[in-house]
Structure formats: C-alpha cells, structure tokens
Amino acid sequence: MKKEVAVIGLGYVGLPSVINHAENGHQVTGFDIDQRKVDLLNQGTSHINTVADETVQGLLEQGVIFTADEQLVLHKDVYIIDVPTPIDDKKTPNLSYIQAAISMLEGKVKKGALIVLESTTYPGTTEEYLVNRFTSLGYEIGTDLFIAYSPERIDPGNTQSLGAKIPRIVAGYTEHCLAQAKAFFGEHVTPVSDLKTAELAKIYENTFRLVNIALADELQKISDNLAIDAGEVIEAAATKPFGFMKFTPNLGIGGHCIPVDPYYLTWLMNKRGVETPLIEVAGKINDSMLDYYLQKLEEYMAVNDKKLTDLNVAVLGITYKKNIADTRMSGVITLMERLKKLGINVVAFDDVLHAYDLETVEKIHCLKENYDQLKDFDLVIYAVGHDLYEAKKSLIVENSQLFYDLTTV
Template sequence: MILSTVQGKDIFITQHTAQTVLHNKLQNKSAKIGVIGLGYVGLPTACHYASRGYNVTGFDLSESKVNAINEGVSYIDDVNQQQLSKLIEKELLRATTNMSLLRVMDVLLICVPTPVKGTKEPDLSFVESAGRTIAEYVIEGTLVILESTTYPGTTEEYICGPLIKKGFVVGENIFVAYSPERIDPGNKRFNLSNTPKVVGGMTAACTELACAFIGKTANRVKGVRVAELSKVFENTFRWVNLALVNELAVLCEELDIDIWETINAASSKPYGFMKFTPGIGVGGHCIPVDPYYLTYKVKEQGHRTKMIELAGEINDGMVQYTYLRILELLSSKGILMQHAHVVILGAAYKSDIGDLRESPVVRLIEKLQKKVKTLTIIEPYVKEININGQAQAVVQYDPVILQHADLVVIGTPHTCFDWNNVHDNTTLIFDSKNVMEEKGIVSNKVAKL
C-alpha cells in the first residue's frame, strides 16, 4: 500500500492504482512531461513529445537555452525553428531553470551529457546531479526515464539510489526505466518517430509504463542493465569496425592498394558484410565516447576490453597519420610545412551539421596550427572553432582562397561544397573521404587517404 495526501487528507492507494492512474494519463495525453537537459538530445526529445500532444516542460541550467526556446528560437540543427515556434504558441512546450517544477511532472526524461574525462574515464556528474535533483522534488506516481548513454548499473546507482534514500519504493510508488537515446544528428531518414527505442524498467510495472509512454517504437528488454549495455554495444560495434578499416587504410597506403576500391569491391557481396569507411578519426557524441564506458565498467570486475582498447589506439592514431600524410604531400611539392598555406574544408564531425564534438578534424587543425605558416578553416555551419584553447574564426567558401593555398584538405565533405569548383581552383588536394572520386572527379591533383 502507498500513503498519499489528497486535499489535505491522508489516503492509501495500491501500486496497481498508481500504475493505472499514470497509464490513463499517458493514454489521454494529460500527463505532464519534463525533459531534463536541452541539448542535442533533450530539445529534439521535448519537441517530439510535444508534437504528440503532451504538455512538455524542458529543464536546463542554461538561461540562454531556456530563453531561446521560450522565444521559439532553435539552436539545434535537427529542430525546425518553425515547428518549435508553433509548439511554443500552442503552449505545448516551455522551458525553465526552475527545478522545483519537477514536482508537477508525471514523466521525467533525463537527457544530460555523459562525456569522458581526459583520462578516458566516464564523467557521470551530470547524471548524478540530475538524480539528486529529481529525488528532491519528485512526487509519488512519477515515471523517471534515463536516456543518457552510460554503463550497466548507472540507473540503479544514480537514479534509484537517491529515490530510495528519500523513502520511495521503486516499482510501487515511483517508476524508473532506462531507454537510451537514438538520435543521429543530420539524419533525414530516421528520427524519434520511426526509430525503434530499447526500453528496460526496474520492474515489470516500470517497463509497462515506459513502453506505454514511448509508444509504437518501444522495444522492450528484460531490465535496465540489458538496455544500458545495448546502447554501449551499438556504438562499440561501430568503434571496432571503424578501427579495422582505418588500420586497413594505413596498410593499403604502404602496399599501394586503393582502400576505397577495396571497400567497394567487398561491398558488392549482398550478405555477411557491412560497409565502413576510413577517415581522419572518429568523432561525435557517442562513438568515440561510449566504448570507454564499457571499458571502465569491465575494469571494475578485474577484466580488460582488449579489442576496444586497441580500437581506441588505432582510431586516435589516425589524426597523427593524416598529419604525416600532409607533411609528405607538401614535401613532394618542395614545400616546407612552416612555409605552407593549408586550407581545411569542413571541420564538423560529420557532413551537413555544425556539430564539432570530438571532431578529429579539429584535433588535426590543432596540430597543423602549430606548424604551418597560414591555416584557413572553411566551415559553413559554425562561426568559430576553439583551437588550442582560443576561438578561431572560420571563413566562407571562396575559390580565391583555394587558389592561393599550397594544399586543400577535405576534412568534412559537406554537400554544399561544389566539388568541381574545389578541384578547378586548387593545385593539390588531400581527400580524406574519397568524395572527389565519388563525384566522378579523377585527377592527379587529388591524393586519397
């Protein structure tokens, strides 16, 4: 039985009643939804559930983010500003820094960052802070779902732990689940509406409520730990395979074999093969981060993730390998690094977005900046980039800049670049993503990774 207070009177309700009450609110969309953390995951998530008819409140410590949202201004590429404005106008979405309003929410989604420290160890400070804050304000009958990527056991320790200390009983008067975010910035095909979402609850009741809330995309599993590990495994799979193809790229250069033709040849097999391509390194908020969460957790058990650690060495080493290739290309033209003008085309971690998180191109720029005479960055999606602790302005695309460059490095192949124009206005190109050949441009001006 659960003790509750209604209009000043203490009453007892059953777990079944608490679950039914929330389930009914989810069904008729009267449940109030709170999203904690309004970044690359939180804001799209808040907009998604508001678009489904829920009343959504976004929580963030950043006043600038909160003010922007309430003014209908989107700072996330994947969030359409017109759509955001309509949700604000319809009063389906609002944002606040006032955490005390958590007490009036029926469902709370935790979408805070889970980065790694410089030592490659998990930084769960944002999750820990969110867990403490929720426990301070949350009321019984609320469903709490952690979406931030993390290792198995996090939900129990950082979300359930503080709630239990406050006297809640998980699965009875509070409901907790884990459902990892699956947001791919810039992806025009898959979004929150059509991407399956893994859901694991602390109890059967928790899972049922979380699946009822998430809807048709919910893919239930047996418990939070399976859900937590599935997310880390998804990106570790990519991390390891990217390391394999990056290692092969280095080997192919030494063997004078075209890595790109090799990959395309292997890709002709209609089964048993998945295509991965090499690059300057691996960037983004997930792939270069998530594997280290698994490595950290396994070390606690006295084991090592040898393959993951080796993959990290290979992927991280691609920046240095690219730097040396650039040095070789300049030397082949009789140009010393300290006299060179190098232009970088694109610095984001993937095409057609302005996301610089963990971008290997930025790490390459940091190395080049210390060595070359002139370094020009052309990145259409951002205004400046933090390089070696200082903000450095980027410039707009201008063929004249390319004409005066000793080398143009294709870092991120944004589709807005006119590749024929790039080719015609340069004397030497280092193409890290084979974009020129893919566009049918074959030239002795172009050196491939």
C-alpha cells in the first residue's frame, strides 16, 4: 500500500533509501538539515557520486520532495532515520544527531505512524532514545506508535550491495511494531527477537571486518619481515573455497563504519565492566598502519637514494576506498597531513571526487587524464586505485619519476 514516507538524513544511506521507497511506489519526502545538499538535489544534482544526477531528476519527476523545512515532515505514515553516528576524539559515541532528529520529530508524528532507525549504534539506543522519549510524550508504543530498528547494510560503490537487494534485519519494540516494519519493508526481511539483537548484529558485522582487516595488516608486517609478498599469500589463501574470507591490509580503515562502529561496542562494554581486548587490539593495529607504511615509504626512498623530506609529492586518490567520493576518516588524508608536517610539498589529485566534495575538501585537483603533469613531481604516491586510474596505470607509472604503490604494498 502506498505510504507517505519521510527519510531523515539524505547522505550515503538516506538518499539510496529515498530511491528504494520511491521505487516501491511510496510518496517520499527527504529531509536534511544541510540546505546545500537539499538545494543541489532540488536542482536535479546528486551530491553522492554513486547516485546519478538522472536518478535524482527521475525522483523529482516522480514527485519526491527534498527539503530542509521541518514542517514538511509533519504527519507521515513512516519515518526512516538515517543520520550520522560518529565518534569523538576519545572514540566515544556521538548520539547528538539521533537526538536532534528525534527532537525535530516531536509533535510531528501522528498516531499510527511507524518510525524506523537505520543508523548504526550501540545496543539499547532505539529503546533509550526513541521508545522512552515517545512513551514520555504520551504514545503507547506498539498500539498507537510503532518503533523498529533495521540497520542499513549498503556498501556505497559496491554494485552488489544496492539497497533493496541486500537482506535486511528488522526488530520491533513489540510484535506489532515488528509486524508494521515487516509490512513496510516486505516479507523477505529477517526478523530478530528484539531491538538490541538487531543493533548488536550490525555492529558485530562491522567489528568482524575490523578484526579481520587487522589480521591482514599483521600479515603484511609478518610477510615483510620474511620477505614474502603479502598480496600473493592472501590470494593463495583465498583459493580455498570455504572457511576463508579475503581481507586486505590497509593504510588505516576509513569511512563512517568500520573505524567507528566497533567503538560503540567497546564504549558500552567498558561502561558495563566487560573487557573487549580483541576489538581494542584490532583498533590499535589499524591505527598503527599509517606509521608502518610511512616507514616503508622512507625505506623505498632510501633504496632510491632519496630522502622523503624536501620532496615534491603527488598523491593520487584521497578517498577512503576506491570508486567512491567519500573522504571521511580517509587514511590518505591523514597520510598527507603527516607528509606536510615533515615539510614535504604535497599535491592531491582525485578525479572521483564530486563537485560537492571538491567544494568541501580543500585544494584537491583533478588530473583530467593529463598524466604529463605528474612528471613535475619527485614522487607519485598511488594511494587509491579508482577504476579510472587503474585503467591508465601504466601511463601513470610512465609519467612518474618515482612511483610508490600503496594499493599493492
């Protein structure tokens, strides 16, 4: 049945969510506090490189509304909350965006509505922040307001993970809440017994990745010490068709999920007096990789009779992973900051960055296939193997005085 749906937060998760619900025939309003994103969307321009402008234009033609006006999310049938859940410098969860989204909804939610939190967060959040708040406002959850948690699993840039195709976990505060959520998302969802189980399942998925990437990082150090190619070891192990999953070493995991979500768990467990040493060590290994790769880079320069300092360096690719324009917590950006602190002149190129990001991220250039300009640099650090760079890699190497490949070390 066609519903009036409001998606709160129009980022990497929220915008694809708008697309899915519009495709399912619902009347969707996308709300974001960032007026610049809303204006771009209303001009038919996507601020996310994994969503095409044509898709946004199609949404507008279909009647989707993009707005920063709180009044336009009044009395919807369904609210989907897709706001950020970052950590602060001390790796403490920052729930202020969820809090702000809920405060904004107060007084706007009609009886009978369904609210689904999709943001990743620690077990207990949905009950603490949504159920308790709306109960205190006089709603009876499960009778006249339905609250569910359904973690988003999208992997931007990964075409296998496009919204509706990914299996979805759903939990409701009550049986009725779950039934409402299942009716909305479709019967193919996997229901779990309570909100906390769904919240923990999502964090466990991402913690699993952190721990395994840390193991691959450690393999890199072991292989280097034994003068073995870590990449070849990983590819060889990955030929085993069962019981092994391929993860690769990393300069430092970036993005909004893997370097963030596990700390929601360690923070909660720390508060409850439970130790989580494996997760903490994995986080420390991840944090150690930048120094490790810097040291390897210095060794590479020494082999070429050069010192890292006083160099003119080009960095190619600055996003946290290939083919997406997201620079959040990108290890490459931290690497560039470290190089600059050493007095090195660093010029960054990234042709995947979107116009929106180029305005936000300072002084990033596009190569625009003009590989010749790389000759001006003493060293080219190939940091992110975007497909468009991989396709021209031999040209990039040819035009580099010295070429250091971070995508294969």
